[in-house]
Amino acid sequence: MLAGKMEYMGDATWWDERFRSRENALMSPEAKLKLDLKYFAESNKILDLASGDGRNAIYLAKIGYEVYAVDFSTEALNRLKSFATSERLEIAIKLMDITSKDEVSKLGVKVDAVIVNHYRMAREIYPMLITWINDGGILWVNGFEDVPEDNPNIREQDILRDSDFELLKHCTLLDKEKYEVGDRKFVRYVWKK
């Protein structure tokens, strides 16, 4: 692996290009999130970190949550805004590089739950992230558990590991589930503050 800044698949320019080349339609929400709604029964306000163009943010807003979406791709957030507008939904957005402790510390939100879907957060960010969650709130993280053979963009450094959560103090792991979709292996963690 090359030394340097850890990136999830690519930098903001790479992601902008990826979102720009997508057709003008929103992908279906994450199936695992839909199955996990019981964990958000007590939540009102949910923060979607590395939201992309909003398939999960929009789904959650549609079913009544107040949603805050953060991503570092301008193109992704522009698409999210336009999908939200056409659905008559209000979603607060913030353009931010979530590898930067400095930027992340300035987010200043208080939510009942945070979701991170298909993005690997740097472990040092978790202690800060957890301060934005109200007591009793939920941290939901879902992603690759192994490098898939059919997606060359996902590398070893993008795989979720138990050690990612080592700096997460005073939280309880409610559930960890490994699962497969076709040949792809995933893992989903649910933490309670």
Ligand SMILES: C[S@@+](CC[C@H](N)C(=O)[O-])C[C@H]1O[C@@H](n2cnc3c(N)ncnc32)[C@H](O)[C@@H]1O
């Ligand atoms: C695989 S996509 C997942 C998007 C969304 N969570 C979903 O489930 O569809 C990864 C997302 O992470 C964002 N991302 C990657 N690195 C980031 C960073 N350093 N800061 C903020 N967002 C980042 C990308 O722009 C992209 O939208």
